[in-house]
Amino acid sequence: MREIPALETMEEGASLGENGAGELHLELWYLLTSAAALLLVCFYAVYMSVHLLALSYAWRWLHSKTAELTQQKLTGVEFAPGVSIIKPIIGCDPHLKTNLESFFQLKYPKYEILMCVAEMGEVPSLQVVHDLLSQYPHVPVRILQGEASIGVNPKINNMIAAYRAAQYNLIWISDISILTTPHTLSELVSHISPNHIALVHQLPFTTGVKSFADCLDKVYFGTQHSRVYLVANVLGQNCANGMSWLLKRSCLEEVGGLAAFSEYLAEDFFIGKALWSGGWRFVLSTLPAFQNPSHRSLTSYQSRIIRWGRLRATMMPWPGLVEPFTECFGLGLLGALCLHRLLHIHPLLFLLVHTSVWFTFDLVLLKLIENGPLPQLWQVGVAWCLRELWTFPLFMGGVWSREILWKGGRFRLKFGGKAVKLD
Structure with missing residues (x-):
């Protein structure tokens, strides 16, 4: 019988040990990568369910009959709360008159409009406002010209004087590009009466399509942006966009007032964060906010x-x-x-x-x-x-x-x- 040398036996044992260790490493790698893949598939499934949540909420809530019902309830009612509408105006877009005029045509019993014209002097936007005043003399309007210097945020600098001069506790801040509908204010007010509600916001959207850039904007605001916005609202996350929102000045004053947020450019996010942290809650309007600029381009997008x-x-x-x-x-x-x-x-x-x-x-x-x-x-x-x-x-x-x-x-x-x- 042939004897196996001790050295040869040791080498074969070492080789078998290395192979075993290599196989163990491969099995461990397989398990780790499979576990990671499984976790990522779960992430995939969860995020795909976001689509379904956004769709169900949009179908149930947006464009419901709330606006018609509140209009019947509020129009001509003596005790409808007054609303101060703040319109920050920088520049003079060709659609400025159309957009502003939609606020003069609101079907609401008690409101005022505060026009915040950033530029001094006889600028074109000021002439647009004067033309509308002549056309709608029954609408209470005040013009405030110039900008303050309370912080870096140009929008707050533009409208802080109007915020302080507003007659009513309910303040509707609406950007220059927003085109509204006659019943929108009634719909917004209908949600804000409970004491714990500080703010009613609108889902940003766009008006009609005249160019490819218009279509791109509509697709963005009607898909990715709105999906995240709707789901964040359902989950109780701070998502309120300041393009168009109705808020209680008394609540905002309890978290420092408008001027306290002038050091931020995304003032809407931090206002929402402060109000939410203060215990107040928000409601999403059933009506989107329609952006209506005269010109869109791929560059502006x-x-x-x-x-x-x-x-x-x-x-x-x-x-x-x-x-x-x-x-x-x-x-x-x-x-x-x-x-x-x-x-x-x-x-x-x-x-x-x-x-x-x-x-x-x-x-x-x-x-x-x-x-x-x-x-x-x-x-x-x-x-x-x-x-x-x-x-x-x-x-x-x-x-x-x-x-x-x-x-x-x-x-x-x-x-x-x-x-x-x-x-």
Whole structure:
């Protein structure tokens, strides 16, 4: 019988040990990657359910009959609460008269309009206001010209005098580009009477489509933006946008008043945060806020998305890191890789199904918010594809710098949300 040398036996044992250790490492790697893939698939499933939550809320709440009922209840009623409407006006958009006139045509028994014209002198916007005063002499209007210098926020500098001079406790702050409907104010007021409600806000949306840039804006505000906005509202998160909101001045004064937020550019976020922390709650109006500028362009869209991205990156840096993976293609790629790892589903097949389902959900949500005919399907499809493909480059533009241009000024953002004016 042949004897095996001791050295040879030891080498074979070592080789077997190395193979065993290698197999153990592979098994451990397989388990870890499978567990990670499973967690990411759960994240995928949770975020896809956000679509369903937004759709159900939009279908149940937006454009309900509340506006008609409140109009019947409030019109001509002696005790309807008075409302001070603040319109900050910077520049003179060709649609300025149309947008402002819609506020002169409100079907509400007691309100005043405070026109905050930023520029001094006989500027074109002032002439527009005077023309409307001649046309609607029965509407109480006050004109306040010039800007204060209480902080870096140009919007607050523009309207702080009107805020202090407002006759009523209920204040409706509405941007220059907003086109309203006759019953909107009645609808807003109908939600704010409970003591714990400090603010009623509107879902930002857009008016009709005359150009591709109009369609892109409508697709953005009617899909990605509204989906997050609606779900945040359902989950009780601070999401109130300051384009158009009705608030109680008494509540705002308890958290420092309007001037206290002039050091922030995203004053609406921090006003909402302070009010929410103070124990008050918000209500989303059933009627969207319709932005109606005279001109939109791909450049203006790009500038706004990058500006908002930089604001979010400084206000909420950690949640901002996952933004690309809450978009169609980012989340789809994540889901495709993970399901291929777990179930060997072909990634391209999964991406095709995922994108089709996502687009369908977005199309239905857009229809619910529009509450009327949409642009042609091919226009919506092209705008939707461009928005989704543009998401990551715009995200990178948002995190690349902390400088923004807004309302004619250049600012540098600090982490935490405060800003410094650079010129």
